[in-house]
Amino acid sequence: MTERRARGRLWGVGVGPGDPELVTVKAQRVIGASAAVAFFAAAGRPSNARAAAASHLRPGQRELALYYPVTTELAAGAGYERLLTGFYDEAADRIAAVLDEGVDVAVLCEGDPLFYGSYMYIHNRLASRYRSEVVPGVPSILAGAAVLGAPLVCRNEMLCVLSGVLPAEELQRRLAAAEAAVVMKLGRNLEKVRGCVEAAGLLERAWYVERATMPEQRILPLAEADPARAPYFSIVVIPSAEAPTR
Ligand SMILES: C[S@@+](CC[C@H](N)C(=O)[O-])C[C@H]1O[C@@H](n2cnc3c(N)ncnc32)[C@H](O)[C@@H]1O
Structure with missing residues (x-):
């Protein structure tokens, strides 16, 4: 048998x-x-x-x-x-x-x-x-908010999670309607994503977070991030409108 x-x-x-x-x-x-x-x-x-x-x-x-x-x-x-x-x-x-x-x-x-x-x-x-x-594991978007020390969404706010691979028109349209947002998969898409965030009027609240919680972590206002240097392991975080500005 x-x-x-x-x-x-x-x-x-x-x-x-x-x-x-x-x-x-x-x-x-x-x-x-x-x-x-x-x-x-x-x-x-x-x-x-x-x-x-x-x-x-x-x-x-x-x-x-x-x-x-x-x-x-x-x-x-x-x-x-x-x-x-x-x-x-x-x-x-x-x-x-x-x-x-x-x-x-x-x-x-x-x-x-x-x-x-x-x-x-x-x-x-x-x-x-x-x-x-x-x-389940701790997702990058929550690690991003934690290392920024910024509330991501509160009360009745909605969080919009986007991929930087999306076409510019789509990104801009969705960002314009967003209260708080995270854009993932940056890399070569960072310049396009930054243009869309700016066009949506959110650049002042937007942060660039690279390799969150890793030893090489970098955090910059999105306006100051160099698009030529963005690795794949990075996100843009636009925290709650109620988050204190740094
Ligand atoms: C294929 S997705 C994987 C997402 C993952 N499962 C999660 O829960 O976060 C890869 C994207 O996640 C984001 N990502 C993952 N880890 C990250 C980190 N430590 N810091 C910044 N972004 C990260 C980047 O935007 C990257 O392009």
Whole structure:
């Protein structure tokens, strides 16, 4: 009689914005207890998610590095989308092969896994086939407000979360209607985003936050940020209108 091995459990683990002390107690436990960890990284670069969780990894743990085939800042297009779909299919297959061996896999994800997190592409492909659980993490937008020391939204205000990849007209239209806002995915989009924030009349309240909670963190009024130097790991934060101005 052939013995059927129980399949491993899939974990989507949020590791927070960068500071290892912002990895939750549950995330630490799950990372330590999983025989394998997987993480995404830009080609040829260290993984930010792995770096945030490094002190919670243990020797002998199996590591699956999932390197993006292109930088995420390339202009969106059909070819790019196809490439990414193939990449996520392959990444999910690699993780599924480990789960099929009966090994638990913790997929590390910057911030929160289900808030613009790359884990969701694995989740969407595998969560219906394997036992799975998501461990929420501190998202970058809340880390950004914390390092600014500025209330993000209060009372009946609404928060508008935008991607800097959006076309300028769309960004400007949504910012003009926003009370408080965060723009993610800056990088090469910073100049466009700054123009839209200014056109929406919000430049005086806007902050540029780079690598929040990491040792290289930088915070500047958006008006003073150099668009030539914006890395992907940066956000624009427009806090509550009731936040004291600095
Ligand atoms: C793919 S999204 C991942 C978001 C993540 N799941 C979260 O909960 O924040 C990547 C974007 O998050 C933002 N980001 C993530 N970590 C950050 C940090 N420590 N400081 C500033 N921005 C960050 C940047 O805008 C980056 O382009």
